[in-house]
Amino acid sequence: xxxxxxxxxxxxxxxxxxxxxxxxxxxxxxxxxxxxxxxxxxxxxxxxxxxxxxxxxxxxxxxxxxxxxxxxxxxxxxxxxxxxxxxxxxxxxxxxxxxxxxxxxxxxxxxxxxxxxxxxxxxxxxxxxxxxxxxxxxxxxxx
Numbered sequence: 001x002x003x004x005x006x007x008x009x010x011x012x013x014x015x016x017x018x019x020x021x022x023x024x025x026x027x028x029x030x031x032x033x034x035x036x037x038x039x040x041x042x043x044x045x046x047x048x049x050x051x052x053x054x055x056x057x058x059x060x061x062x063x064x065x066x067x068x069x070x071x072x073x074x075x076x077x078x079x080x081x082x083x084x085x086x087x088x089x090x091x092x093x094x095x096x097x098x099x100x101x102x103x104x105x106x107x108x109x110x111x112x113x114x115x116x117x118x119x120x121x122x123x124x125x126x127x128x129x130x131x132x133x134x135x136x137x138x139x140x141x142x143x
Contacts, residue, residue, distance in 0.1 A: 022046050024048065025058060026050070027052055027054070033127075054079060055072070059087060063096070070099060071104060074116060081116070085103070085119045086119055089120045102125065105126060
């Protein structure tokens with residue numbers, strides 16, 4: 001199922017115990033954004049977040065160890081989020097090919113959403129993503 005994140009904001013969000021066992025891979029080329037994303041995911045209860053700077057490294061890491069969910073930036077170089085997603089969806093390991101992916105971007109053009117969901121993203125959101133919406137994205141992507 002694919003959908004957009006909500007725009008609900010909250011100053012404080014209680015971590016969800018349901019997320020404690022989850023292993024999330026965060027692919028983001030901007031160092032501080034990657035750190036913030038992992039910190040936010042942990043703030044909503046994600047038990048383990050690993051961040052990498054490139055889609056290529058993300059694919060390598062997914063082949064090396066199990067993850068439950070991927071958050072990926074749309075606009076990266078040299079491999080953008082769409083190319084990462086296309087390669088993941090074509091992976092010969094069916095578990096990896098079906099892995100839920102939340103696509104994130106700072107771009108607001110409707111075509112970004114259309115392209116991401118069309119390429120197989122489980123969910124899509126425009127950054128910055130409020131904490132409460134982040135919880136909703138995790139739930140949505142894991143359905």
